[in-house]
Amino acid sequence: MATRDVRQQFGRSAELYATSAVHARGADLEVVVRFARPGLEDVVLDVSTGAGHTALALAPLVARVVATDLTPEMLAVARRLAAERGVANVEFQEADVRALPFPDACFDVVTCRTAAHHYPELVPAVREMARVLRPGGRLVVSDTVSPPDEVADRFINAVEVLRDATHIRDWSVEEWHAAFQTAGLSLEASEEVPVEIGFDSWVERSATPPELREVLVTMLTQAPERLREVFAVRTEPLRFRLPKAVFVAVRP
Amino acid sequence: MGGSQDRALLDLLACPACRGRLSEEDDRLVCCSCGRRYPVREGIPVLLVEEAERPEGAT
Numbered sequence: 001m002a003t004r005d006v007r008q009q010f011g012r013s014a015e016l017y018a019t020s021a022v023h024a025r026g027a028d029l030e031v032v033v034r035f036a037r038p039g040l041e042d043v044v045l046d047v048s049t050g051a052g053h054t055a056l057a058l059a060p061l062v063a064r065v066v067a068t069d070l071t072p073e074m075l076a077v078a079r080r081l082a083a084e085r086g087v088a089n090v091e092f093q094e095a096d097v098r099a100l101p102f103p104d105a106c107f108d109v110v111t112c113r114t115a116a117h118h119y120p121e122l123v124p125a126v127r128e129m130a131r132v133l134r135p136g137g138r139l140v141v142s143d144t145v146s147p148p149d150e151v152a153d154r155f156i157n158a159v160e161v162l163r164d165a166t167h168i169r170d171w172s173v174e175e176w177h178a179a180f181q182t183a184g185l186s187l188e189a190s191e192e193v194p195v196e197i198g199f200d201s202w203v204e205r206s207a208t209p210p211e212l213r214e215v216l217v218t219m220l221t222q223a224p225e226r227l228r229e230v231f232a233v234r235t236e237p238l239r240f241r242l243p244k245a246v247f248v249a250v251r252p
Numbered sequence: 253m254g255g256s257q258d259r260a261l262l263d264l265l266a267c268p269a270c271r272g273r274l275s276e277e278d279d280r281l282v283c284c285s286c287g288r289r290y291p292v293r294e295g296i297p298v299l300l301v302e303e304a305e306r307p308e309g310a311t
Contacts, residue, residue: 003300003302043264066261066264068299070300072293072294072296072298075296076294076296079296091261092296093265093296093297093298093299094293094296094297094298094299094300094303095268095299095300096268096300096301099268099269099301100268101265101266101267101268101274101297101299102264102265102266103264103266103271104271106264
């Protein structure tokens with residue numbers, strides 16, 4: 001990837017993520033907080049914080065939160081939201097998940113929500129997040145996942161890439177399990193939290209060009225019935241459902 | 253930067269290139285091991301290896 005492409009993509013639309021219902025109030029956020037088992041003494045790292053929703057949800061429950069993102073405009077939005085809510089124990093840094101600017105074993109919890117589908121490779125990112133966890137620390141990730149069916153997997157990832165050129169892949173549950181194992185983490189729990197996508201705001205956030213929006217409408221509404229069922233495609237207004245999963249994996 | 257909370261933050265940080273300790277120097281964070289200098293923009297440290305200035309004489 002192109003770090004530059006991701007920064008451009010999110011630099012453009014940072015403000016829309018401050019108020020996006022999927023990001024600010026998604027059902028998975030409550031699961032992420034529960035899986036993190038936040039303690040008052042805990043130091044938390046929120047990787048790819050975006051508009052900071054996860055960092056801000058955890059901040060009142062822990063000692064401090066460090067929130068990183070690749071995109072300065074996103075961090076500016078997150079910092080403004082923190083100030084508006086009077087949250088003082090969150091610090092922000094521009095950083096890349098592939099080379100986190102922290103020593104080994106310094107966080108009690110690492111969170112990563114709605115971001116890994118932009119990572120060019122999953123295993124190095126999970127390894128790096130595992131590296132900064134202290135023994136007994138929890139890695140909590142949440143992201144849209146590809147369905148086990150290969151055709152449905154290819155279909156939805158094609159849809160996602162047309163919508164947002166910086167989309168790499170909705171990793172499958174199996175790929176997540178393998179990444180945790182390779183990084184030496186043991187999966188403790190997982191929960192599926194499907195997310196309802198309203199087409200219009202979805203393509204608005206990603207600033208998808210009008211011609212590609214048309215292609216996407218056709219793909220979603222004209223897909224074979226089986227695929228439309230897998231993603232619960234409904235019209236007027238156009239909407240569909242993406243499988244999403246939250247995992248908590250522990251560093252032994 | 254500045255203040256005791258930021259001191260605590262510096263203790264938590266490491267150079268993303270070599271994981272050396274960072275110290276504050278003229279609005280930059282400088283790695284004590286490899287000498288890379290990281291900018292701080294709008295009060296936010298930019299801890300990206302590709303944004304770092306290499307120390308003089310390094311290739």
